[in-house]
Amino acid sequence: MITFLFSLFTWIAFLVLLIVFFLLLLWMWSSIKAKVPFIGVPTKTLKDIEKALNINEDSVVYDLGCGDGRVLFYLYKNNPKAKYIGIENSQFPLLVFNVRNWFFKRKNKSNISIIGKDFFDVNLSDATHIFTYLYPNVMDDLLAKFDKELKRGTRLVSASFHFTTKREVEVLDLKRGKWELAREIYVYEF
Ligand SMILES: C[S@@+](CC[C@H](N)C(=O)[O-])C[C@H]1O[C@@H](n2cnc3c(N)ncnc32)[C@H](O)[C@@H]1O
Structure with missing residues (x-):
């Protein structure tokens, strides 16, 4: 035995x-x-991101490079009727997201989905809100796509990184320590 x-x-x-x-x-x-590695936004920043996005039940929210989906799962809690779409092209975060979503959907009738593609190849014209936590050069590369595809009034919230040529409507200083990630949030409107 x-x-x-x-x-x-x-x-x-x-x-x-x-x-x-x-x-x-x-x-x-x-x-x-990946050009931008998978580093999840600090969880204590999630409530600030939610506030800056200001979504409602009719919102269509994209997280470009959604990683493990922490932002979308968090947003769902207070606005379960909105539609949430993550886009991710790396295998590890995709796997984590899908496992998490499988468990999440057993408890919630959630409207959260993921597109396993490069976000440059996904049409974003139905977005009302976009979240990004990427790199400055990627933000600048995305700007032409945003200008072309996004409908008027689409709100974009970026943790840490801003466009070099587009003016923010708001910059939130989260008063974090020097070594902490995501110390600022940039809010844009298209
Ligand atoms: C810094 S992480 C942010 C993860 C998540 N948004 C968060 O805040 O917790 C950036 C993510 O973007 C993904 N990514 C980078 N470039 C991408 C692209 N062109 N298309 C889709 N995903 C991309 C990476 O694989 C990574 O998971």
């Missing part, structure tokens, strides 16, 4: 290690491939 339990335990430990190793490889591959 003890021998059986020992070999069962060894197999389980081996399987867990294998899964951890696979996830680590996936994460490393995703980070190497």
Whole structure:
């Protein structure tokens, strides 16, 4: 019996290690491939992002490069009727998002979905609100697409990074420490 339990335990430990190793490889591959790595926005910033977005039940909210989906899952809580779409092109965050969404949908009739593509290839004309936590050069590359596709009044909230050539309607200083991420939020209207 003890021998059986020992070999069962060894197999389980081996399987867990294998899964951890696979996830680590996936994460490393995703980070190497991505122009912007997967770094989730700090959770304490979520309420500030929600306030800055100012969504309502008719909103169509996109998170460009949604990572594990933390922003969309958070927003859903106070506005369950809005539509939430994440776009993500890296395998590791995509996997985490999908697992999370599967569990989330067992409890909530949520309207959260993910598009596993490059956000430059997705038409954003139905967006009313957009969230980004990317890099300055990517923001600038996206500006032409936003100017072309977004309908009038679309609100964009960016954590940390701003456009170099477009004026914000608001900049929120979150009064964070020097070493903290996402210390400012930039709000734009198109
Ligand atoms: C800094 S993380 C932000 C994650 C999430 N928005 C958050 O705030 O927690 C940026 C994410 O954008 C994704 N990404 C970068 N470039 C992308 C692209 N062209 N298309 C889709 N996703 C992209 C990366 O894979 C990464 O997960």
